Amino acid sequence: MATFAPLFKKRVEMPIKIIQMRRYILSFICLLSLSVFAFSQEHQEPPSGEQPANEEHGQSADAHEAGCGPVEEHEFDPGATAFHHIADQNIYSIGPWNFPLPCFLYAPDHGWSVFSSGKFHADSHGNGHVAVDKYVLVEGMVQRIADPTFPDGEVEVAHHPYFQKVKREDGGEKEVASICYESKLYPAEDRSTADGGLFGGGITSFYDFSLTKNVTSMILIFALLSWMFLSVAKAYKNRDGMAPKGIQGFIEPIFLFIQDEVAKPFLGHKWEQYLPFLMSLFFFILGLNLFGQIPFLGGSNVSGNLAVTMVLAIITFLVVNLSGNKHYWGHILWMPGVPAIGSRFSSRPLNCWACSSSR
Numbered sequence: 001m002a003t004f005a006p007l008f009k010k011r012v013e014m015p016i017k018i019i020q021m022r023r024y025i026l027s028f029i030c031l032l033s034l035s036v037f038a039f040s041q042e043h044q045e046p047p048s049g050e051q052p053a054n055e056e057h058g059q060s061a062d063a064h065e066a067g068c069g070p071v072e073e074h075e076f077d078p079g080a081t082a083f084h085h086i087a088d089q090n091i092y093s094i095g096p097w098n099f100p101l102p103c104f105l106y107a108p109d110h111g112w113s114v115f116s117s118g119k120f121h122a123d124s125h126g127n128g129h130v131a132v133d134k135y136v137l138v139e140g141m142v143q144r145i146a147d148p149t150f151p152d153g154e155v156e157v158a159h160h161p162y163f164q165k166v167k168r169e170d171g172g173e174k175e176v177a178s179i180c181y182e183s184k185l186y187p188a189e190d191r192s193t194a195d196g197g198l199f200g201g202g203i204t205s206f207y208d209f210s211l212t213k214n215v216t217s218m219i220l221i222f223a224l225l226s227w228m229f230l231s232v233a234k235a236y237k238n239r240d241g242m243a244p245k246g247i248q249g250f251i252e253p254i255f256l257f258i259q260d261e262v263a264k265p266f267l268g269h270k271w272e273q274y275l276p277f278l279m280s281l282f283f284f285i286l287g288l289n290l291f292g293q294i295p296f297l298g299g300s301n302v303s304g305n306l307a308v309t310m311v312l313a314i315i316t317f318l319v320v321n322l323s324g325n326k327h328y329w330g331h332i333l334w335m336p337g338v339p340a341i342g343s344r345f346s347s348r349p350l351n352c353w354a355c356s357s358s359r
Helices: 004-042 055-068 078-086 213-238 247-292 306-322 326-333 341-346 348-358
Strands: 091-094 097-100 102-107 111-116 130-132 135-138 141-145 154-156 162-167 173-181 184-189
Touching (some): 091 213, 135 173, 213 247, 247 306
Antiparallel strands (some): 130 135, 130 154, 173 184
């Protein structure tokens, strides 16, 4: 009887835990379904022949009354809508709510402007109703009016931007937003980017050093991971020699898999030296990707940003090449099995890049 009671208790508790787990899964599915339903309702087009009573129609009417003419209405584009929601905006949107973020903007002809993006009074689509020091908010992203006739300070502008296609210097086309103020359209410029015009960017009239949605997401993930690993470290200290429990039991298999199946086979006998860097990259990227998959938490696309990917790649490149031994550099500079001297020198840059990216 003494041995039957614990076994009976264990068999009774197991279905209860399974039922509780099912409840958690069903609750998560319900929340996910509600968020998808809300997203579809937000962009649902009105029936034909009826005037939409939503905010966008009100903005179009206000812009028409401002004297710049009616705003051209386009058909619903799911691709453009998706890119709008994952863009690196200057506001953080959770469902229909927009949370302002701090703006640190610099223009050579004006100097620094530091304020909250709440000053733009953005609507549900991220379009601001107020211009601040010639800065405006267009679809959640700060742009600047370079026209010297546009007034400084805070001025009220039309509720909806006008988009026009203009030709670039390379012959292509790009869409430029214009802001209506006192019956006149003022073209706005995007923030400066360091792509050299490769992706349609370049140096403009201002530089944006703000805490955007991607930066805020990285700060949130950093804080969450810090709390999680400090809690796991505390659990190992307080439960020395005991079986892992809670979040400790969740992290330990993942950590051991990366350690035993990735670090030890590929990094050699000095794997322990590079394990903190490897784990930091792995959990940082994993946390950002999982966080970005939750549609009702802003839809951040941090790892899809080329700037973030480039910085991580440069850090990895430096760590790999500055820590390489003679065998590593022997394969980079004098590849074995390549007979022609010309082939050795011609393929060195490509081999160096391939070895760095694979590690």
